[in-house]
Amino acid sequence: MKIYENTGSKDTRSGFGDGLTELGKKNENVVALCADLTGSLKMNAFADNHPERFFQVGIAEANMMGIAAGMTIGGKIPFTGTFANFSTGRVYDQIRQSIAYSDKNVKICASHSGLTLGEDGATHQILEDIGLMKMLPGMTVINTCDYNQTKAATLAIAEHHGPVYLRFGRPKVANFTPENGTFEIGKAVMLQEGTDVTIIATGHLVWEALEAAKTLNEKGISAEVINIHTIKPLDEAAIIASAKKTGCVVTAEEHNYLGGLGESVARTLAMHHPTAQEFVATQDTFGESGTPAQLLEKYGLNAENIALKAEKVISRK
Amino acid sequence: MADTQHLKDLVTQVRRDIVRQVHAVSSGHPGGSLGCTEFLVTLYNEVMDHDPSFNMDGINEDLFFLSNGHISPVFYSVLARAGYFPVSELSTFRKLNTRLQGHPTTHEGLPGVRIASGSLGQGMSVAIGAAQVKKLNGDDKTVFTLHGDGELQEGQIWEAAMYAAANKVDNLISTIDVNGQQIDGSTDQVLALGDLRNKFEAFGWDVITVHKGNDVDAIITGMKEAMDLTRKGKPVCILLHTEMGNGIDFMMGSHAWHGIAPNDEQLAEALRQNPETLGDY
Secondary structure, three states, X not given: OOOOOOOOOEEHHHHHHHHXXXXXXXXXXXXXXXXXXXXXXXXXXXXXXXXXXXXXXXXXXXXXXXHHHHHOOOOOEEEEEEEHHHHOHHHHHXXXXXXXXXXXXXXXXXXXXXXXXXXXXXXXXXXXXXXXXXXXXXXXXXXXXXXXXXXXXXXXXXXXXXXXXXXXXXXXXXXOOOOOOOOOOOOOEEEEOOOOEEEEEOOOHHHHHHXXXXXXXXXXXXXXXXXXXXXXXXXXXXXXXXXXXXXXXXXXXXXXXXXXXXXXXHHHHHXXXXXXXXXXXXXXXXXXXXXXXXXXXXXXXXXXXXXXXXXXXXXXX | OOOOHHHHHHHHHHHHHXXXXXXXXXXXXXXXXXXXXXXXXHHHHHHOOOOOOOOOOOXXXXXXXXOOHHHHHHHHHHHHHOOOOOXXXXXXXXXXXXXXXXXXXXXXXXXXXXXXXXXXXXXXXXXXXXXXXXXXXXXXXXXXXXXXXXXXXXXXXXXXHXXXXXXXXXXXXXXEEEOOEEOOEEHHHHHOOOOHHHHHHHOOOEEXXXXXXXXXXXXXXXXXXXXXXXXXXXXXXXXXXXXXXXXXXXXXXXXXXXXXXXXXXXXXXXXXXXXXXXXXX
């Protein structure tokens, strides 16, 4: 079994901030917009280094999305920054018409996604954003798992022409993917090969999936772990191949089970290789206040529950 | 004043294009289109420096964004007659597989359109982005927008208005089509807009009023005044007072023709009032 080491916990938003700082230096067409959350999004260094390319729009997210769409006209690559809730639900129609339908090269970068935003509670903890964004034609949807991967994704999306939703979070989480690794949009990452069950995870739950695989291994269960950082376009081939090998699947995400990664996986399997599947996700509820760890435990978004679901799905084979 | 007969001839022809497009598919928005015909004809043929060979980035060109996308019939006619695409394509308006969608879009690749519009209130934000990039690129051209007055009920307009003034986006001229009408009735009946001059001035804009918004000469004078105000630290707003349905007597003075098409007899009467000048499509 492959052992992944946490090289020091870091927040994924800092991966975005550091990626943006690097982009600012190497690509003069990159511009950044923020709706009064520069510190939270870790955009300060970009703002300090390139004041002429940084646009503080105030608490006006709808206007920010429109301005970003307009900035693509003339060749710029705008990166917008605010919380996931205000990056999606609040401005859905602006994204739909002015960005997605208008084919604009805007990178919508969303921090504080999911329950792990923590104490601020349900008003800020969007659990529907993956669904909202993946339904938009032409939108690429990415949910990164750690600092290194978020930084790599930030660099990669600047090279990709078209609208992108990049989702990351607030808390410090294990950092275990390679430093300065390559990021291939739409390509699943095989983290652990196994034969009894496939665990397909995205975002913060990828580390939890690896922890679950360790527990399962101690029980003599061989779990395959796949990191799906790109929910759309989905790496269907990787999912189908693994399902054919193990015969059952657990999906894990910090999102509602309606509309998330799990549903995309289920659709893929239903069409190509019907397979038993269990969902580790929130069950059509809003979140609440609490520490990230407390919330993940209460809503079953942790290694323990992934392992339980794995055993359950194996029994359904 | 220079001779503007060619613009007036074009206005008459564009009016014919508008009612013929809408009549052909029994759908579309003739009222606001007719009200803004003189403005758009003047903007594209007298004011803007633009290239009909069309490049999305529009470097070193003036740019126009239509925010009230439902007046697509006038926009399409003015673009076609400026050379962006063949006028014959106007016959495809709102038909299956057309580039001339019900509301303008970039999605089908129609030259001259740089943003989709139709869901109201978004165009000023887009124009601000394009205007700020012009400054970043060292491009000294101007960005124009057009909005309906009813559209000002959308909150995003005021987010954009605040931002444009605070950031001295002074290469932007936003025109408001003040026709006092919207779908459910007059703007006063639906949601009164209050004093628009005071509102925009309070937001930090320079404001020009064109009282005769269906008079080509008055529009030219107003636009010159507006151009003179650009690059002086403030965005510029034009309050363009127009008559919905202008040029076709039975469509004027009411909101009734906001979104309905003329029947055969009404079309014939509309065309009789606007004789062919430059050739129908």
